[in-house]
Amino acid sequence: DAGVTQSPTHLIKTRGQQVTLRCSPKSGHDTVSWYQQALGQGPQFIFQYYEEEERQRGNFPDRFSGHQFPNYSSELNVNALLLGDSALYLCASSLGQGHSNQPQHFGDGTRLSIL
Amino acid sequence: QKEVEQNSGPLSVPEGAIASLNCTYSDRVSQSFFWYRQYSGKSPELIMSIYSNGDKEDGRFTAQLNKASQYVSLLIRDSQPSDSATYLCAVNEGYSTLTFGKGTMLLVSP
Numbered sequence: 319d320a321g322v323t324q325s326p327t328h329l330i331k332t333r334g335q336q337v338t339l340r341c342s343p344k345s346g347h348d349t350v351s352w353y354q355q356a357l358g359q360g361p362q363f364i365f366q367y368y369e370e371e372e373r374q375r376g377n378f379p380d381r382f383s384g385h386q387f388p389n390y391s392s393e394l395n396v397n398a399l400l401l402g403d404s405a406l407y408l409c410a411s412s413l414g415q416g417h418s419n420q421p422q423h424f425g426d427g428t429r430l431s432i433l
Numbered sequence: 434q435k436e437v438e439q440n441s442g443p444l445s446v447p448e449g450a451i452a453s454l455n456c457t458y459s460d461r462v463s464q465s466f467f468w469y470r471q472y473s474g475k476s477p478e479l480i481m482s483i484y485s486n487g488d489k490e491d492g493r494f495t496a497q498l499n500k501a502s503q504y505v506s507l508l509i510r511d512s513q514p515s516d517s518a519t520y521l522c523a524v525n526e527g528y529s530t531l532t533f534g535k536g537t538m539l540l541v542s543p
Binding site: 349351353358359360361362363366373374376378380389400405406408412413419420421423424426427 | 437458464465467469474475477478479482484521523525527528529530531532533534535536
């Protein structure tokens with residue numbers, strides 16, 4: 319049973335560039351959430367996708383956008399990268415409609431470094 | 434602003450002791466609560482979920498929930514050096530979106 323998979327594992331970018339991170343949910347899950355975890359902090363919710371729509375969004379600027387595909391996989395895009403965007407980006411999957419209390423399962427994350 | 438508070442630690446316990454980790458949350462309507470373990474450089478791993486007041490036990494782990502006091506705790510019995518990690522408390526804000534505390538670092542010494 320495949321868990322949540324993310325790619326790439328590490329990425330180095332420079333300020334002003336754009337980046338795309340990818341996530342495949344755990345088998346049987348239809349909802350994907352993205353989190354940003356800065357060093358020494360807990361993960362912070364960015365947004366959640368369900369049925370190919372952004373269902374919930376945290377307190378992140380419009381530079382952060384995403385997409386969900388018909389096979390439930392998802393992408394996180396960040397434009398105009400800032401030094402402060404350096405973090406571990408985590409994808410989590412869960413069951414959607416009618417399962418709002420289900421736990422989320424995390425992938426291994428993408429470590430993004432901005433120079 | 435919904436908040437989840439944890440002591441950052443480190444909490445140091447000797448091998449074989451009970452480790453007690455605590456968490457408070459601000460949103461009274463929160464319905465479900467989770468504890469994740471995170472090793473350095475790794476992603477969070479779910480270890481416990483709790484939905485109703487009282488205790489829930491799973492092996493060496495016991496989660497305790499008191500909704501009136503807005504308090505969640507995790508007890509780890511017979512602590513092992515392999516339990517050394519950061520423990521994240523998370524509260525479900527609806528649609529399975531989670532608000533996390535900053536985590537408590539646990540150090541178990543042999």
